[in-house]
Amino acid sequence: MSARGAQANDLPTRHILHVDMDAFYAAVEQRDNPELRGKPVLVGGTEGRGVVSTASYEARVFGCHSAQPMAVAQRLCPQAIVVPPRMSAYSAVSRQVFAIFERFTPLVEGLSIDEAFLDVTGSMRLFGPADEIARRIKAEIRESTQLTGSVGVAPNKFLAKLASDLQKPDGLVIVGPNEVQAFLDPLPIRRLWGVGKASLPKLESRGLRTFGDIRRLDERAMAVLFGNQAEHFARLVRGLDDRSVVPERDAKSISHEHTFAQDVADREHLRAILLEQTEHVAIRLRRAGSLARCVFIKVRTPDFKTVTRQQHLPRPTDQTREIWAAAAALFEAWTAQHGEAVRLLGMGVSELRGLAGRQMELFAGEGCDKAAALDETADAIRARFGAGALRRGATLGKRGRREVK
Ligand code: TTP
Ligand code: MG
DSSP, X not given: OOGGGXXXXXXXXXXXXXXXXXXXXXXXXXXXXXGGTTSOEEEEOOSTTOBEEEEOHHHHTTTOOTTSBHHHHHHHOTTOEEEOOBHHHHHHHHHHHHHHHHHHOSOEEEEETTEEEEEOGGGHHHHOOHHHHHHHHHHHHXXXXXXXXXXXXXXXXXXXXXXHHHTOSSOEEEOOTTSHHHHHTTSBGGGSTTOOTTHHHHHHHTTOOBHHHHHTSXXXXXXXXXXXXXXXXXXXXXXOOOOOOOOGGGOSEEEEEEEEEEEEOOHHHHHHHHHHHHHHHHHHHHHHTOEEEEEEEEEEOTTOOEEEEEEEEEEEEOOHHHHHHHHHXXXXXXXXXXXXXXXXXXXXXXXXXXHHHHHHHHHHSSSXXXXXXXXXXXXXXXXXXXXXXXXXSOEESGGGSEEOO
């Protein structure tokens, strides 16, 4: 297949942006505290089996990275400054950045707190070509947050996400519809989604180093190497991906999960991670203008057993407090029966309904619900005046390890 392969399905060319903020938590910390600028910074927990949420680019050259045990990161870079996460600051910036996206297209699919796909195909008549939109978005992000984000522009999600990562930080990589194969062929196979660390040496020992090397394999060789995943990988190395951008308001569920590099047994630590995930998910839910009827948690233990537990809420909600109450209860119930360490922890909300449902709730309830109003006002104030402007009283754990908004 040639470069034409990217459009072989005869769909009109889409123009997709993937935007991802650079070293997000660390960049916010460096922005808000000039003493941290230009220095290696680790954002994360230090107690027990604390984990690095993210490392500044200055710390990454020492080998520090997200999800690494904090103790390991500090060994690699003893001079690094460790900063506890401030979720409220990050959610404020997230809101600002997503508000910028929404100005250019309604088709915004948030992937996490600092990352989204945008389909700007329909926006080009108004705002100009996709690369121009990407430049404007980068400039507006910088202007309103004093932070940088990296953008990939491409005919589909897979390519856009690959592209945004290639020139980080402050990158802009544009892959035109006729440049797909030229862009992909030289890329190293470690950039191929789903090729785990374990398979890399196996592929490399056969002289397969780049996407191009894999693209040139015949069907039989692909089947031998990738088994029932062969077709999936054959499509990826050709840059074929026809998934559309699904705005969060149309999503069926919103979730967040994390796989630990090393299994975690410390319950307090796990609770802190779950709370952080709940904050992320609740922020995304409110951003989407949806209400959730159901909360779930997902736990994978070292034996690779995965359990999902869910709970229906007494009423649909977008409130952090109510979602957290359910997630925490589900986690307590799981913990009461299980003593083992955790490999993956996640949570999410489902049975979502949109704004219409929300209106009904407001009319049916005792006027405007105070807690909902509080969350919404808090989000708005933080977005406008910065994270320091407001802080919910609670902190989790001792010594303010994790601040809760
Ligand atoms: P990422 O976008 O994956 O990372 P990043 O923005 O820090 O750096 P990059 O320039 O490579 O994009 O994640 C966004 C934020 O989410 C990150 O700053 C912290 C948080 N996060 C965690 O808390 N734990 C994790 O394991 C990861 C990957 C991210
Ligand atoms: Mg990022």
